[in-house]
Amino acid sequence: MYLSARHDFLISTQNADGGWGYFPGKRSWMEPTAYAVLSLHGVAGAESHLSQARKLVHSWRQPDGSYHPSSQVQESTWVTALGVLLDSIDRDQRALQSTDWLVGLRGSESRLAVRLANFFHLTDIPLDLAHPGWPWFPGNSSWIEPTCHTLIALKKAASLHRSYRLLSRIQEGEIMILSRRCRDGGWNAGTPVALSYDLRSYPECTAFALLGLQGRSTGEFPQALQVAETMHRDTKSSLARAWLAIALRVYGRQPATPMEDLPSSRDILLTALQALGHPEGNHRLLHPGVPHPGGVA
Amino acid sequence: MKLKRRDFIPLAAIGVASGYASLRPEEEPEPLSDGPPGKSPVAILRAKSYSDDLAARMYAGIQECGLDARGKRVLLKPNLVEFDSATVINTDAMVVAAAYEVFQKLGAAKVVIGEGPGHRRDTLDLADDAKYRATVSRFEDNFVDLNRDDVSTVRNFSQEKEFYFANTILGADLIVSLAKMKTHHWAGVTLSMKNLFGLVPGSVYGWPKNKLHYIGIPESIVALNRLFRNTFAIVDGVVGMEGNGPIQGTPKPLGVLVMGRDLVAVDATCCRIMGVDPEKVEYLRMAADLGHVKPDHIDQRGENIASVHSDFRLAPDFAGLRLS
Numbered sequence: 048m049y050l051s052a053r054h055d056f057l058i059s060t061q062n063a064d065g066g067w068g069y070f071p072g073k074r075s076w077m078e079p080t081a082y083a084v085l086s087l088h089g090v091a092g093a094e095s096h097l098s099q100a101r102k103l104v105h106s107w108r109q110p111d112g113s114y115h116p117s118s119q120v121q122e123s124t125w126v127t128a129l130g131v132l133l134d135s136i137d138r139d140q141r142a143l144q145s146t147d148w149l150v151g152l153r154g155s156e157s158r159l160a161v162r163l164a165n166f167f168h169l170t171d172i173p174l175d176l177a178h179p180g181w182p183w184f185p186g187n188s189s190w191i192e193p194t195c196h197t198l199i200a201l202k203k204a205a206s207l208h209r210s211y212r213l214l215s216r217i218q219e220g221e222i223m224i225l226s227r228r229c230r231d232g233g234w235n236a237g238t239p240v241a242l243s244y245d246l247r248s249y250p251e252c253t254a255f256a257l258l259g260l261q262g263r264s265t266g267e268f269p270q271a272l273q274v275a276e277t278m279h280r281d282t283k284s285s286l287a288r289a290w291l292a293i294a295l296r297v298y299g300r301q302p303a304t305p306m307e308d309l310p311s312s313r314d315i316l317l318t319a320l321q322a323l324g325h326p327e328g329n330h331r332l333l334h335p336g337v338p339h340p341g342g343v344a
Numbered sequence: 345m346k347l348k349r350r351d352f353i354p355l356a357a358i359g360v361a362s363g364y365a366s367l368r369p370e371e372e373p374e375p376l377s378d379g380p381p382g383k384s385p386v387a388i389l390r391a392k393s394y395s396d397d398l399a400a401r402m403y404a405g406i407q408e409c410g411l412d413a414r415g416k417r418v419l420l421k422p423n424l425v426e427f428d429s430a431t432v433i434n435t436d437a438m439v440v441a442a443a444y445e446v447f448q449k450l451g452a453a454k455v456v457i458g459e460g461p462g463h464r465r466d467t468l469d470l471a472d473d474a475k476y477r478a479t480v481s482r483f484e485d486n487f488v489d490l491n492r493d494d495v496s497t498v499r500n501f502s503q504e505k506e507f508y509f510a511n512t513i514l515g516a517d518l519i520v521s522l523a524k525m526k527t528h529h530w531a532g533v534t535l536s537m538k539n540l541f542g543l544v545p546g547s548v549y550g551w552p553k554n555k556l557h558y559i560g561i562p563e564s565i566v567a568l569n570r571l572f573r574n575t576f577a578i579v580d581g582v583v584g585m586e587g588n589g590p591i592q593g594t595p596k597p598l599g600v601l602v603m604g605r606d607l608v609a610v611d612a613t614c615c616r617i618m619g620v621d622p623e624k625v626e627y628l629r630m631a632a633d634l635g636h637v638k639p640d641h642i643d644q645r646g647e648n649i650a651s652v653h654s655d656f657r658l659a660p661d662f663a664g665l666r667l668s
Contacts, residue, residue, distance in 0.1 A: 069492035069547070076492075076547060119495050120508060120548055155558075183550025187558060190550065236463055236552055242529055242661070244588060251465060283427045283473045286466040314468065316492075 049307045053322040054090050056311040057083045064118075065099030067315050076117040077107060081129035082319035085332050088136070104133060105141075112144030123148075125183050125193035131200035135207055136332055146204045149197055150216045153179040154189025154223075180223040180237075190237040191227060191252045194220050195259030202262065202335035224256050225267060232274040250278035254290035261297060261335050272298055279303070286317050292324030297334050301326075376623055377632040384606035384636045385409045386613045388647040391582050392599045398442035399449075402578060405603040406446065408645040411576055414451035416517035420444060421490075423524045423539050424459045425591060427473045432583045432595045434470075435522045437479035439580045439601075443522055444480050457483070458512050460490030460542045462552045467491060488512045491546035502559045502567035508548045513572070519543075521577045521607060525584035525600075525614055527593055531561050532625050532662045533618065534590045535611040536577030540568040562627035569607055569634055577610040578603045581617065586656035600652050608635025609642045619655030621667040 061067060066075025067083045084100050087093040107115045107130070113123030114130040127149055134142035155161070157179035180194030198220050205213060229239040233248025234256040240246060253275050260268060272295070279291040279302045295302045304326055311318050322328050387405035391398055406413075420443050422435035440457060447455045457480065464470050467489040477483045493510035501507035513519065523539035531538055541556060541564065549555045556564040569575070581600040585593040600617065604610040608631045612622035622628045622637050629637070636642050658665060 068494070069489070074494045078547070116547060117495075121506075122548075124548070125550070182554065184548070184555055187550070187554040190552075190554065193550065242588075242659070244592065249464070284464065284466040284469045286469070312468075317466075 049305060049309060050322055050325045050327055052311055053318050053325075054087060054093070056318050057087055057315065057322070058093065058096055060315055061096055061100070065096075065101075065103040067100075067319075069316055070313055071315065074117060074119060075103060077104065077114060077126040077129055078116065079316040079319060080104060081126070081133055082316055082323065084133060085136075085329055086319040086322040088329050088332060101133070101137070104130060108141070108145070112141070112146075112148040114145070123185070125181060125196060127152075128181075128193070128196040128200040131204050132196075132333075135200065135203040138207060140207070142204050143208055146201060146208070146213065149181070149201060150213055152181055152185060154182050155186060156188050175223065175226040178219045178222040178226065180220045188237075189223055191224060191234050191259075192236065192255050194223060194237075195255035198224075198259035199261070199333055199335070206336055221260060221263060224259050228256070228268065228271075232270045233278065248274070248278075250275075250282040250284060250287035251290045253278055254287065254294040257294040257298065258290075258333055265298070272300060276300065276302065285312065286314075286320065289317060289320035289324050293320065293330045293333060296324060296326070296330045373629065376629060376637060378638065379608070379632055379634070379636040379641055383641050383643040384604060384609035385643045385645050386602065386604035386606070386609050387645040388613065388617070388649070388652060389601045389603070390599055390647055390652070391601050394436050394438040394582055396582075398438055398582075398601070399445045401601055402442050402446045402603070403449065405578070405601060405646065406450065406576075409576075409604050411450075411605055413447055413518060415453050417454045417515060418447045418452040418456070418518045418520060419513060419516035420447070420455065420457045420520045420522055421539060421542060422457065422459055422476075422522040423534075423542070424461050424467065424470050424474060424476075426464065427470060429473050429475065432524070432585050433591055434474040435524050435580050436582065437475040439578070439582070440476055440522060441480045443520060443578060444486075447520070452518075456486050456488055456512060456516070458488040458490045458493075458510070460510065460544065460546055462541060462546075465491070465546065465551055490543060491551070493545065493547075495545050495548060498571065501571055502563060504559070508545055509543060510545050513543050517574060519572055519575045521575060521579075523577065523579045524590075525579050525581035525596075525598065525602070525618065527586050527589035527618075527656055527658055527662070529588055529590075529659045529661070531565070531627060532658070532665050533611070533615060533620055535614045536575075536579055536607045537569050537611050537627065537631065538565050540565070540572060540575075543568060543572070562630055565627040566630045566634070569631060575607055576603070576605055577607045579610060579614050581614065584618070584656065586618075586658075588659055594657075596654070596656055598652065598654055600647070606635040606642075608632070608637060612637045612639075613642060613644070613649065616649045616667060617653050619653065619667050620658070620665045624665045 060071045066080040114127040116126045180189030181197040229248040233253035387408040389401040490510040495508040497506040521536040523536040528534040579602040584596040586596040587593040615622035
């Protein structure tokens with residue numbers, strides 16, 4: 048009932064253009080559309096809805112392989128990772144060009160001038176700037192969440208085509224995530240320390256980090272799964288709980304199953320994620336499904 | 345060349361860097377502009393606790409400042425930051441509820457509450473945790489997550505040719521900044537002007553809104569306030585935050601609401617109440633052509649500053665901002 052109610056809600060809120068907005072009646076965006084597609088993947092009766100959605104998603108694809116986050120936004124952003132993820136699941140070769148775009152994108156902290164400034168102690172950034180992740184928006188810095196979305200997508204794309212460049216870029220991103228872990232064992236947006244104060248982790252970012260690090264030995268992030276389980280139990284954020292359920296399940300953990308009669312939210316992204324994180328949901332689609340490229344260089 | 349710590353804000357605030365653009369030498373400050381002609385009314389009203397009749401005080405303050413909200417589409421913009429209802433991080437729900445009631449009473453055509461938090465993505469649950477849903481009548485029908493609203497572009501925001509904002513904001517006739525009176529470890533203070541950071545959509549720029557760090561924090565504060573001129577401020581200083589704000593500071597009971605149409609003057613007044621010299625606050629210096637920083641250009645209504653003043657503990661880097 049929980050899962051079917053969410054699937055029904057998603058199908059009933061699909062826009063005429065084939066996509067989903069963040070809320071019913073709002074214009075379509077890549078993020079809720081991508082997660083609605085993943086949630087409805089393989090669901091009986093959803094085929095025509097999915098095919099319409101894929102058409103819209105591909106209409107946001109640019110000649111260089113990157114994706115716009117909606118028809119309203121004319122710049123390509125982190126959502127390119129979602130395009131790669133969907134195309135990789137469909138084994139659509141268009142994922143390869145988009146993968147190249149993502150591999151070439153890096154956080155601006157990796158610019159030489161910035162690294163030199165840090166090397167000569169003109170700054171006191173207690174972070175590893177040599178291993179960039181990915182930004183939300185080109186030209187900006189790396190953050191945990193876009194880095195993890197990209198890692199999930201690139202690892203999935205590696206099942207279509209593996210190259211040294213792709214695998215080494217994946218490793219760079221993983222090292223960035225490992226280096227940004229908070230002292231409490233989880234992750235926040237990407238700043239574990241500020242002005243010498245330890246900052247606390249966020250549950251949703253901890254879930255993203257775990258998803259991005261799939262394939263690595265959990266010994267490299269000890270206690271993180273236990274931290275995530277505690278967060279899943281205690282968080283007041285429904286969105287964070289949904290992400291944590293997905294992350295814990297791909298690691299084979301069994302977080303508490305939500306009450307079957309828990310009503311759907313009007314938040315479409317949340318609804319899609321709750322469906323994905325259900326024991327019978329499609330959370331496995333976020334599993335890389337390929338052997339890991341290797342350990343830390 | 346001497347570099348100050350805050351010159352590295354774009355690097356440190358984000359933990360990483362765009363960096364070199366901000367490596368500028370410390371310069372003698374230019375003389376402060378007198379601002380626009382005339383004086384700006386700013387009302388300071390006492391409210392000892394959140395159980396006081398906040399709506400009555402707000403109504404009185406708004407009348408003192410001569411705001412006409414009749415027929416306007418009003419967006420109330422609280423400061424929602426973090427899931428931590430036991431602390432004073434967020435604008436108090438009672439202040440939001442009172443403002444919602446007052447602007448309806450003032451004849452606004454529509455009153456909407458909107459926020460786009462900088463770090464947390466679950467805006468509705470954040471509002472719920474801050475007790476907005478339980479306190480504000482028909483909250484969910486009138487709340488917009490500005491991070492995930494539909495968007496349109498505006499031209500010439502700061503140095504950006506085009507910049508995206510939520511359609512709810514662009515459709516508002518009046519934006520009311522319902523800010524919290526707090527210290528801030530990057531900007532010195534966070535008041536009504538910085539509260540407009542929440543107008544920038546996360547769906548385009550991410551969480552945090554890193555694009556603003558690259559523009560520069562003071563520069564972004566001023567650019568937002570230069571773009572949105574149809575504004576009014578109500579600052580929640582009933583209980584503020586001092587020390588390592590805006591998240592990890594400690595409560596500072598002060599018992600005031602500060603309001604006005606000139607957000608520069610409201611923030612300058614809040615600074616003086618907090619024991620901060622507004623003429624040393626970088627974003628206020630930069631905004632001195634938009635509104636009034638100097639006290640002789642601010643028409644103080646209600647309480648006077650001396651009667652409510654209480655020094656806020658400042659982050660060590662900002663000790664130099666102390667009002668002498």
